[in-house]
Amino acid sequence: MMNTVLYQGLVGISLAMYLWLISAGLTIIFGVLGVLNFAHGSLFMLGAYIAYTLYGMVGLPFGAAVLLSLAVVGAVGFAMERFFLRPLYHVDEAYQLLLTFGFVLVLDDAVKILWGGVFKIPPIPAFLDGAWRVFGRPFPVYNVFLITVGLLVGVVLWFLFERTWWGRIVRATASDREMAAALGVHVPRVFSSVFVFGAMLAALGGALGTPVRVVAPGIGSAMIIQAFIITVIGGLGNLKGAFVGSLIVGVLSAYGTLFFPVFELFFIFVIMAVVLLVRPQGLFGATR
Amino acid sequence: MRRMRWTWAPLGGTVLLLLLFSQAFSAPPQCQLGVPAIKLGVQGVASGPHADYGRQIQMGATMAIEEINAKGGILGCRLEMRFMDDENRPATGVRNARLLVTEYGAHFLYGTDSSGVAMALGPVLKELNRIQFFTHAATHRLTEELVAQQGIKQIVRVSAPVYQDAIAAWVFKDNPAIRRWATIGADYEYGYAVWGLFRETLRKFRPDVEFVGAAWAPFLTTDFTPHISAVMAQNPDAIIATPWAGEAVTLLRQAVLMGVFDKIQVWFQAMGGSVDVLEGIAREVQDGRFKGKLWATARYIHNWPNTQTNRAFVERFQKRWSRLPNYSAETTYSAIYITKAAVEKARSLETDKVLAALRGMQIVTPAGLRVFREEDHQFVYTVPAGRVVWSERYNMPVLGDLRIFDPKDYWRWPPFTPIPMGK
Numbered sequence: 001m002m003n004t005v006l007y008q009g010l011v012g013i014s015l016a017m018y019l020w021l022i023s024a025g026l027t028i029i030f031g032v033l034g035v036l037n038f039a040h041g042s043l044f045m046l047g048a049y050i051a052y053t054l055y056g057m058v059g060l061p062f063g064a065a066v067l068l069s070l071a072v073v074g075a076v077g078f079a080m081e082r083f084f085l086r087p088l089y090h091v092d093e094a095y096q097l098l099l100t101f102g103f104v105l106v107l108d109d110a111v112k113i114l115w116g117g118v119f120k121i122p123p124i125p126a127f128l129d130g131a132w133r134v135f136g137r138p139f140p141v142y143n144v145f146l147i148t149v150g151l152l153v154g155v156v157l158w159f160l161f162e163r164t165w166w167g168r169i170v171r172a173t174a175s176d177r178e179m180a181a182a183l184g185v186h187v188p189r190v191f192s193s194v195f196v197f198g199a200m201l202a203a204l205g206g207a208l209g210t211p212v213r214v215v216a217p218g219i220g221s222a223m224i225i226q227a228f229i230i231t232v233i234g235g236l237g238n239l240k241g242a243f244v245g246s247l248i249v250g251v252l253s254a255y256g257t258l259f260f261p262v263f264e265l266f267f268i269f270v271i272m273a274v275v276l277l278v279r280p281q282g283l284f285g286a287t288r
Numbered sequence: 289m290r291r292m293r294w295t296w297a298p299l300g301g302t303v304l305l306l307l308l309f310s311q312a313f314s315a316p317p318q319c320q321l322g323v324p325a326i327k328l329g330v331q332g333v334a335s336g337p338h339a340d341y342g343r344q345i346q347m348g349a350t351m352a353i354e355e356i357n358a359k360g361g362i363l364g365c366r367l368e369m370r371f372m373d374d375e376n377r378p379a380t381g382v383r384n385a386r387l388l389v390t391e392y393g394a395h396f397l398y399g400t401d402s403s404g405v406a407m408a409l410g411p412v413l414k415e416l417n418r419i420q421f422f423t424h425a426a427t428h429r430l431t432e433e434l435v436a437q438q439g440i441k442q443i444v445r446v447s448a449p450v451y452q453d454a455i456a457a458w459v460f461k462d463n464p465a466i467r468r469w470a471t472i473g474a475d476y477e478y479g480y481a482v483w484g485l486f487r488e489t490l491r492k493f494r495p496d497v498e499f500v501g502a503a504w505a506p507f508l509t510t511d512f513t514p515h516i517s518a519v520m521a522q523n524p525d526a527i528i529a530t531p532w533a534g535e536a537v538t539l540l541r542q543a544v545l546m547g548v549f550d551k552i553q554v555w556f557q558a559m560g561g562s563v564d565v566l567e568g569i570a571r572e573v574q575d576g577r578f579k580g581k582l583w584a585t586a587r588y589i590h591n592w593p594n595t596q597t598n599r600a601f602v603e604r605f606q607k608r609w610s611r612l613p614n615y616s617a618e619t620t621y622s623a624i625y626i627t628k629a630a631v632e633k634a635r636s637l638e639t640d641k642v643l644a645a646l647r648g649m650q651i652v653t654p655a656g657l658r659v660f661r662e663e664d665h666q667f668v669y670t671v672p673a674g675r676v677v678w679s680e681r682y683n684m685p686v687l688g689d690l691r692i693f694d695p696k697d698y699w700r701w702p703p704f705t706p707i708p709m710g711k
Contacts, residue, residue, distance in 0.1 A: 004521040007517060007521075008514070008517055008518065008521070011513045011514050011517045012514065014513065015511050015513065015514060018511065108335070112335065117334055117335055117339035117340070117342070117343055118339055118340045118343060118564070119337050119339065119340070119533070119534035119537070119564070119568070121537060121541075121568045123571055124541070124545075129545070130545075131545060131546065131547050137517075137520070137546075137547070138546055138547030138550075139546075140513070140542075140545040140546055141545075142545060143513060209510065212538065212541055212542055212545065213510045213511070213538050214337055214534035214535075214537055214538050214568065216335075216336055216337040216339060216534050217335045217336060217339065218335050218336035218337075218508075219336070219337070219508070219510065221336075221508060222507075222508030222509070222510065223510070253514060254514040254517070254518075257503050257514040257515055257517075257518045258514070258517070258518040258521065261502055261503050261504055261518065261711065262504075262711040264504065265475070265506060
């Protein structure tokens with residue numbers, strides 16, 4: 001029994017690390033720009049399609065395909081922020097929400113036109129195929145890889161935001177954009193770089209999912225709901241909150257499936273509701 | 289000048305007569321039903337991981353319409369079609385049905401992939417008084433409850449319902465080594481219905497079997513590892529799984545990575561005989577990674593029955609679309625030919641007259657003989673189950689080692705008693 005519980009926990013952690021990749025970008029963009037980016041799931045989907053095209057169709061190595069998909073989606077993110085979002089920073093937030101929702105529809109239809117409506121299935125790269133024996137059962141190498149990448153991304157993000165000049169500028173801008181501007185920070189440039197960075201994290205999630213998940217129009221919709229739940233639990237705009245929120249959702253989903261299969265979905269929403277009731281700003285969110 | 293005009297007159301008259309004759313013989317026959325065209329409203333999933341089913345519904349409908357129109361239509365009336373994406377959402381399906389009838393003017397409706405969408409459509413069809421030929425949605429409640437009990441006569445189902453998925457009980461009931469069954473179910477109407485019916489059927493034959501675990505995956509699940517892991521913790525001998533389309537492919541590939549096929553004896557993927565699923569797991573099948581333990585069925589498989597009608601259909605379909613027909617294509621194609629037969633008999637587009645014409649109908653279709661069951665408006669026909677094997681002929685996996693049962697045995701028959709359903 002103990003092995004079963006530990007194994008399911010490990011499965012939950014791998015799910016959590018995947019969700020973390022997606023929710024990290026969402027929460028960074030909200031924390032700095034104050035924009036709740038509905039199109040984050042669509043950028044995730046775009047990352048998956050581009051990685052599929054480069055790896056599954058063109059035949060590039062998986063790693064190269066992932067990196068190139070980050071670059072392409074980063075460019076799309078730059079265009080979204082520079083030419084569409086930026087003119088709306090001075091108007092009501094509802095317009096930004098509407099705009100990003102509009103992008104969901106546009107990008108969903110764009111992938112249908114470009115890649116068709118039928119799902120795509122790239123092969124699994126040889127280095128991710130197979131399983132290791134963990135707690136007496138085979139645990140996929142792919143899931144080990146996801147856990148590693150998730151933790152690595154966590155360390156890189158911590159380093160970037162806490163230990164680099166760019167991180168300090170971003171934190172200063174997030175804290176008080178007028179003061180940052182008065183001190184000579186080029187705020188629009190910071191906004192662009194943060195949005196591009198968030199878009200690339202979404203693409204990373206999409207691209208890394210391709211070896212075991214089908215790529216299809218609308219795959220971002222399910223991910224964005226989970227990412228929103230995570231950011232609400234952790235605190236909107238808080239990176240540490242997104243990490244802990246991902247762990248809560250991932251691990252509890254896995255245990256819910258094992259112990260309470262009838263209520264598994266309900267379980268996650270109950271946790272979100274309890275957090276909102278007890279601590280409306282989320283576990284790590286600051287009161288605004 | 290006057291004389292010359294008279295000289296040309298007989299020639300002009302002859303030309304005019306010839307023109308009139310040629311018109312009489314070459315013009316399309318007048319529609320005998322008094323409408324400019326018979327309008328068919330079709331809907332299915334056209335986006336997301338299930339999108340191929342909507343696409344196949346559209347391809348099947350288009351091919352039937354092209355064939356029928358090329359032969360003069362139905363009683364001289366051309367067929368027209370409008371296809372809409374129901375997005376697998378009940379609200380969208382209901383909105384589409386209303387639009388197709390009230391705005392487009394559809395005389396008949398077709399399609400619908402999800403059982404959840406189908407159940408939402410039932411009462412709306414009664415209100416609109418339009419017949420919908422369901423060509424995929426599988427819950428038994430659609431016909432047993434909405435038609436046989438509640439009397440929503442506008443529902444007609446051409447595709448096999450969940451009785452087909454529960455064929456797994458018949459295939460494995462005589463294997464004493466398989467005692468412990470678990471499910472990884474689609475977390476909605478269809479998944480609950482299959483698990484309920486499967487358990488009910490198997491218990492009748494094998495009081496010794498145990499149903500040891502169930503994990504439920506909602507639509508758009510992309511990571512099934514918690515579900516696979518939870519079910520495998522119960523050490524099942526066999527698993528019956530109901531996620532379908534792209535989700536079935538994702539589930540099966542993740543199960544391979546988790547070493548499931550080293551441990552279990554049988555995995556029955558209910559609609560795994562669907563072309564898109566077979567294409568999706570082609571690499572794994574070719575590499576033998578399911579170890580011959582993967583079984584499936586569908587609502588039609590292109591390699592059975594071995595009849596001239598089916599072979600010709602598959603050949604025409606491949607020529608037209610460069611793909612093999614999935615079951616949703618065959619069922620929709622056949623539904624339109626069923627409409628043709630009924631309308632020609634009724635000589636009317638009125639719901640009651642067309643329904644009357646369906647009574648007693650037996651019609652040869654690519655899937656074989658379909659027989660209309662009056663009590664619940666369900667067409668009865670046979671589809672085998674089989675082991676997923678690699679086919680050199682089709683250069684993709686197909687169902688082989690086929691197990692064929694008479695629907696008299698494995699389908700449910702009226703009077704219907706409720707199946708204990710739920711998670």
